Amino acid sequence: MCVPGASTWDTDSARSTAACWSPCSTDRRSSARCVTASRCTSAWPRLHAPSPHSTSAIPGRTRLRQPRRRSACRRATRQHGLRHFSPPSTGTLHEPPSSAPDTAFRFLPALHPPDEAPRAALWFPFRGDRLLVRVASERATLLDYAELVALGTDFERAHYLGRLDDLDCYTVELDPIVEPPAETVLEGLRALYGRLADEHYSIAGRAVQILLWDQTHRFCGRCGQPTANAPAERAKLCPSCGLLSFPRLSPAVIMLVQRGDEFLLARNRAFAEGFYSVLAGFVEPGESLEEAVAREVREEVDLELKDVRYFGSQPWPFPHSLMIGFTAHYASGQIRPQTEEIAEAAWFNRHGELPRLPGKLSIARRLIDWFLTESPSRKS
Ligand SMILES: [Zn+2]
Known part of the structure; x- marks a missing residue:
């Protein structure tokens, strides 16, 4: 399989970069290469209390005026594409x-x-x-x-x-x-x-x-070598085997299922008593988002859906999810909660009393509020 971007990477430059920068940029104090790294990392903000005799708040910038250290830093910044960073x-x-x-x-x-x-x-x-x-x-x-x-x-x-x-x-x-x-x-x-x-x-x-x-991602997940920052994209690149590792994102679908004037809420076993939300779950490798919506609802409450439609999305940095919201209509089946995960699930009427719901932070609440106030079935 081709590793995107690997064919354009300069291997010698990558090795040099790893020796000069990567180990110490992640843990300068524990590495034997810290002398080199202290020069290199002068290109990044190193904050100390400013000298009362200097207008510069960054002593590292002062040290850069020494020719030998400037050279080391320029080498590092050139390899990382960090030219002129101040x-x-x-x-x-x-x-x-x-x-x-x-x-x-x-x-x-x-x-x-x-x-x-x-x-x-x-x-x-x-x-x-x-x-x-x-x-x-x-x-x-x-x-x-x-x-x-x-x-x-x-x-x-x-x-x-x-x-x-x-x-x-x-x-x-x-x-x-x-x-x-x-x-x-x-x-x-x-x-x-x-x-x-x-x-x-x-x-x-x-x-x-x-x-x-x-x-x-300080070390390659394939061969264990220390990684370096890729020069032109937010990625870690292994100088040994070329593996690129991008910031991790875990896509998850979240869906409001409606049946006329009713919508489906469930209480996960991890939720507090009386707290309900819409169903959600992580996308599995090889499936589309719509397939993930149908699978999650089938697995968790044994219902079949139709008219699955994109609603919106929300970054969810807890720690690295992307929530992708959908609305869907009930097609068939009786609610049968998957008891290992779902404690209770039921249809709630938009005109009736509602349980405790997720806070405004979440796309779950946006979906519910949309159904309660703006969905087409309410206006019809
Ligand atoms: Zn590797």
Whole structure:
């Protein structure tokens, strides 16, 4: 089988890159190659408390003026396509206007920062799957660059994400020993929903998945060699066997099944008593999304469907799912829950009393709200 992109990869460059960058960029402190890596990683933001005698917040940039180290860094940046990367020294918070369009159309993902002079930026610092945010009342906001510098720590990992309007976006993984300063907390994304600006929340979901992928793909899954960042796409490339490993995504279908004025809800055995949702399940290799919808409903409640239609999708970074929503009409069968997974399942009338439902964060709730308020059968 052909590995996409492998035929264009320079093998010698890849080997050199792996020796210079990859082992230490993921775990600099434990590698014997750290002397080399400390030069190379100067190209990435290494945050320390700024010197009162310098306007530069990044000592690494000062060290780059020494010819020998500059050479090492240029070699690394050339191999990684990171030319001219200079982390911006200022950061701003960006509050969306009330009529802001969908973030998906405003955020432009990119692999490398632009060549032009550094601009204001948004920073998404994670420790594990928790984002470091400033909190005031119920509201959470991103830290700016100066606040990250004040942490006085190096980053374990750093990635450029792209641009939101005129703001470059970066994500970094904080050292495990970093403790949140006053008025900040490390918070999981579920808990930040509705508290962080929507556009920042969306980018944070992207960021945490990229950091997780970087952390878990340091070695080739086929031959075990250390991987390197591919030069032109968000992928890890094995310099030994050419295997490309992209950020992991696990597609899952989620579906609202309707029967006239009724719709199907089920209580998974893992749910709390009285809590119901629509059915969902992961897509299996070799099946279409529509086939996955039909299979999941057949497996979980033994019903047959018709008119399966796409509804919408939602990134679900817990840890790396993509939820793909569908509506469908009941075709035949009697509800027979698969008891290992489903505790109860029943038809609920849109005009009757409803059980406790998923929160607004989820596409499950969007599907249910659509049926309750906007579906064509209600209007007819
Ligand atoms: Zn390999």
